[in-house]
Amino acid sequence: MPSFVHQMLLLPSALLALSVSHAIGAGHEARQSSATTVPAPISISPDENWDGIDGAWSSFTLRVGTPQQIVRTLVSFTAYQTWLVLPEGCDAAASQSSCAQSRGGVFNESASSTFDRIGIYDLWIERNLGYDGNAIYGNDTVGLGGIGENGPTLQDTIVGGFAVDDFYLGVFGVNPKPTNFSSFNEPSPSYMTLLKEQKYIPSISAAYTAGAQYRFTGVLASLTLGGYDASKFVANDVEFAFAADNERNTVVAIQSIVTPSQIESSPVGTELLPTPVYAFIDNTVPQIWLPLEACLAFEAEFGLVYDNATELYLVNSTLHQDLTTRNPNITFTLGQGLSGGSTVQIELPYAAFDLTAQSPYQDLANTTYYFPLRRAANDTQYTLGRTFLQEAYFSVNWDTARFNVSQCSWDQDAQQRLVALPSVSENESSSSGTPNQSSYSYSSSKLGAGAIAGIVVGAIAAIALLACLAFFLRRRKSRAAKAKAAEQEKLGDDEIDVTVTPPTVTPPRQEPTVFEKAELPGSSPLPPANRRDSDSRLLSSSHGSGVPGTPGTLGAPSTLGYFGRGGSASASPTTPSNGEGTHSSSQSGSGNGTHSILSPLSPSNASEADSKEHHIYEMPGDMPTIKEKDGKLLSEKEAIAHRERIYNGVDSAPTSALAVNEGVREPRRVSPEDVVQADTNAGGGELSSIMHRAFSFEENRKDDSPDSDELYE
Known part of the structure; x- marks a missing residue:
C-alpha cells in the first residue's frame, strides 16, 4: 500500500511535466511556422539620373496620385513625409518645361482624383x-519605383507640395515619425510605419548610400527598407545609440578629421578639426557643416577661398586643377563619445568634394565648381550631409534606436545580399540594429498562448488528483479511528486511555489586511507654450510664418549627457505616443528628451504656491478714501453704502432722519429757489454772474456780518 500511495503522489507531477513539455513544444512549432511569414527587405532601385543644382545626386522615382504622376526625389532620413515640387515652383522660370525637368518633375495635386487636401503647413x-x-499637404497614393517596377504602393499617405527653392528636388522621407496636423491624439502615420503595418517590410529600418558619380562609370545610390545590403559596405563592430533630441537623433562624435601631409618626409597627417564635435548625419542636405575653426584649417590646407555673397567655398579653374592633381584623401574618425571607445574611419577622396553648383543655388549667376564645406554658426548646425554619404553606408533601425556607419565597398562584381533587420516586437532580446547581423533572430524566452494553456490544464489535473488522494487518505484514517474506538469500548474503563483536553483558547480576532490601492503614475503633459507645432498653424507666405516653438531642443549637444543614458531604445514608432509627432520631440519635457512619469496632480509636480493656503486681499477701491469737505472721515455705514452703490448698484444711503440720529451731518444743498440771476441781460455776450443765498451754516452770524439774505457769488 505505501508504494501505491507513493506512486499516486508522483502522478500529478508527471502529468504537469508532460503538459508543460507539450505546451513548450507547441510554442516552438508556432514560432517556426510564423518565421515563414516575415517579409523580406525591399531594395528600391534608383533611376539613372543625376539631379540637383548643388551637386550631382542619384535620385529615386515615385508614382504619385491618380492617374499616376512620375517624379524624381532624393531620400531623407530626417523627413517623415513625401514632398513634391508643384507647378508653381517653375512659374518664374523662362522655360517651365526645362525647370520641371531640372526639378525632377512636378506634381499637380489638382489633377489627382485621390488627393485629399488638408491645408498649408x-x-x-x-x-x-x-x-x-x-x-500644401494632403493624403494621396504613393508608389515606390517607376512604372512596371512592382514597388509597393500605399494609399492615404501624407504628401506635401511646395514651390520654394530651398528644397529644389522632391524629398522621399523614410523617418517613421507621425504627422500631427490638428491633434496629437490622431497622428497621421508615416510611409515607413504603413509599410511595416501592412507587412511589406520586417522592421522599421533603412540603409542608404548616396552613390558616387566619380566611381567607375558612376555608381548609383542604394536604398534598402527593412534591412540592409551586405554587399555595399565593409563591416565593423561599432554601433551608435540614438541621441536624446528626436529631431537630431543620428548623431556621431567626430573625433578627428585628418588629411595626409604635403611634406613627403612627414608621416603625420594634418589635423583639420581642432576640437572634437558632435555632428548630425543627415542626407537631406548636400554639404558638411563644421565649426569655423575647422573651416579655417581646410582653407589653409587646400587654398580654399570663402565667398561672402554666396557663403560657399567657390573653386576657380586653377585651384580645381591643383586639387585634382594632388587628389588628397580626407579621413573622418567617428565614435560614440568625443574621445576613446570604439571608432570607425570613413575615408573620402577629393573627388567626393569636387562638386558643381549652378543657378539658382545660393543666388549663383553661373555654373561653378565649389567645395561642399559650410561654416556652422553654432553646434546645432554641425552636419554630415550627402557629400559624406558618398563614401559611407548608413543603416538605421528605429525599432531598436541604433544605427551604424560603415565604409562603402567598391566591388563592381559584388552580388546584392539583402539582410533583414529585426523588429523589437518580434525579437525583444535583440540589442543590435547594425549591419553586422547576418541573420534574422527568432529566439524568444516568452511562452505563447498555447504553452500557457497547456500549463494551466496540467496544473488543474494535478490539483484534482491531489484532492482525490487527500480524500482517500482521510477516509482511510477515519475508518481506522472508528475501529480502534470500537475495540477500546469492549475493554473495561480501567484500560481506557483518558486524555484531558485543554480548554480551547480562542485567539483574538484579527482584522483582514487591507492593501491601499496604488495610484497609477500619470504622464506629465508637454507644455503647449514650448511646443514647436508648425503643423497646427496655417502659413501666409512661401517662407512660413516664422512662429516659433518646438518641443525638440535645437540647442547644442554637450560633451556630457547628449546621448540617451545607456543608449536605451526608444519606443517603437509603430505605436506613437501622445505628444509625439511633427515636432515631437518625444517629446521633451526635460533636457534629456524625456517626460516626467509623475501625475500632474501629485505633490512632486505641484509648485510651492500650490502647497500653501491662498491669502485673501481686498480689491483696490473697496474702501473709499474720499473725505467730507470739512475733513470728517466717512463712517463705516457710509463706506458700506458706497461699496453697495459701486459694486452692486444698490443705493442704501441713510435717510436724513437716520443720519441725524446716527450723528451724521445731513448733506448741504442749495435749493433752486435760492439761486438768482444777477445779470438779466444774459444775451449781452458776457457770462452772467450766478448768485445764491447763504448756506444754512452761515445764517447765525455776528451783528457786524451782512444780512443772512445777502446774496453771494
Missing part, C-alpha cells in the same frame, strides 16, 4: 541650417 525640417518654406 511648414516644411519645418532643416530650419537650423536656414532652410525655410511651406507646402
